[in-house]
Amino acid sequence: MTAYIARRTVQAMLLVFLLSLLMFALVNLAPGGPLSGYGQARHVRPEKAELLKRQLGLDQPLPLQYVIWLAGNDWMQVDSDGDGQADGAGTRRGILRGDFGFSFRTRQPVMLEIGQRLWNTAYLMLATLLAAVLIAIPIGILSAVRQYSVFDIAATTLSFAGQAIPEFWLALLLIIVFYAWLHNPFTGQPLLPAGGMYTPGAQYPVWDRLQHLVLPVTAGALGWIAWYSRFMRSSMLDVIHQDYLRTARAKGLPEHQVLRKHALRNALIPLVTLFALDLPYIFSGAVFIETIFAWPGMGRLYYQAALQRDFPVLMAVLVIGAAFMIFSNLAADILYAYLDPRIRYE
Numbered sequence: 001m002t003a004y005i006a007r008r009t010v011q012a013m014l015l016v017f018l019l020s021l022l023m024f025a026l027v028n029l030a031p032g033g034p035l036s037g038y039g040q041a042r043h044v045r046p047e048k049a050e051l052l053k054r055q056l057g058l059d060q061p062l063p064l065q066y067v068i069w070l071a072g073n074d075w076m077q078v079d080s081d082g083d084g085q086a087d088g089a090g091t092r093r094g095i096l097r098g099d100f101g102f103s104f105r106t107r108q109p110v111m112l113e114i115g116q117r118l119w120n121t122a123y124l125m126l127a128t129l130l131a132a133v134l135i136a137i138p139i140g141i142l143s144a145v146r147q148y149s150v151f152d153i154a155a156t157t158l159s160f161a162g163q164a165i166p167e168f169w170l171a172l173l174l175i176i177v178f179y180a181w182l183h184n185p186f187t188g189q190p191l192l193p194a195g196g197m198y199t200p201g202a203q204y205p206v207w208d209r210l211q212h213l214v215l216p217v218t219a220g221a222l223g224w225i226a227w228y229s230r231f232m233r234s235s236m237l238d239v240i241h242q243d244y245l246r247t248a249r250a251k252g253l254p255e256h257q258v259l260r261k262h263a264l265r266n267a268l269i270p271l272v273t274l275f276a277l278d279l280p281y282i283f284s285g286a287v288f289i290e291t292i293f294a295w296p297g298m299g300r301l302y303y304q305a306a307l308q309r310d311f312p313v314l315m316a317v318l319v320i321g322a323a324f325m326i327f328s329n330l331a332a333d334i335l336y337a338y339l340d341p342r343i344r345y346e
Contacts, residue, residue, distance in 0.1 A: 121297030132224035140232025162226030195294035276332035
């Protein structure tokens with residue numbers, strides 16, 4: 001098992017490196033370039049744009065730019081101001097040493113901007129995932145146990161509808177209904193806030209934050225509830241007809257113990273992979289949800305960076321998301337062995 005984990009870890013690191021190389025090439029080869037916004041601004045003289053290009057290291061060939069982005073440029077002579085003499089103003093250490101550079105838009109360290117938004121996204125996405133799992137798993141279990149019942153047919157129909165509804169359309173609809181149409185009969189204020197994480201100076205901050213969670217969590221969780229419930233139903237149907245469950249029933253075990261101790265644990269094994277693939281979503285954020293509800297998270301940061309061609313921020317979000325995706329799959333493989341004793345890695 002140890003040898004397997006070590007081998008897969010090395011493979012994961014190699015895959016992250018290859019993906020970073022591919023993403024760096026695609027981002028930098030996009031039409032316009034990172035300084036296209038400066039070139040279109042009338043108040044920015046061409047010589048100032050050239051100076052900025054040298055300071056950001058964009059005057060170097062693309063392969064060298066990747067090496068600098070990856071390993072830093074403190075090993076080379078840097079002339080960031082174009083005076084013909086080396087200086088240290090444009091030096092950086094590279095992402096291998098935790099330095100993703102500076103944002104083109106704000107001139108703040110990229111990791112500082114990500115750190116300010118990462119926990120906001122984790123707060124929203126964990127609440128969304130928790131709500132989806134707590135609702136979807138019981139629905140999937142009941143649908144499988146009561147196969148072809150009225151409940152199963154209704155749950156199946158609603159799950160297909162939930163998967164078909166676009167996330168951004170549902171978010172806008174919720175804002176129209178719960179913010180524009182429905183109001184608190186006592187205060188006359190909208191029933192639920194339309195955006196943001198909290199109301200500055202709120203009298204009851206905990207209750208205020210919970211209110212701000214309702215609409216984005218509802219819009220984000222509906223699709224996951226539909227997907228997880230259908231997946232859980234299918235997985236339970238594969239398990240509840242197995243021979244070992246018939247043996248457990250023949251020994252006189254109550255049905256709730258058969259389902260809880262034997263069927264549920266094995267039915268959750270395929271769900272581990274699905275959940276592991278969704279874990280990076282917690283850290284990369286929901287672009288539509290965070291943008292529509294003005295949530296200051298990673299998804300909104302990515303959207304703003306893409307619009308304004310903020311390449312350092314864009315690359316940082318993409319690489320971190322890819323790394324979480326790869327290593328969460330590795331974690332899922334390891335969890336398999338814990339959940340299913342029949343699985344062993346040599």
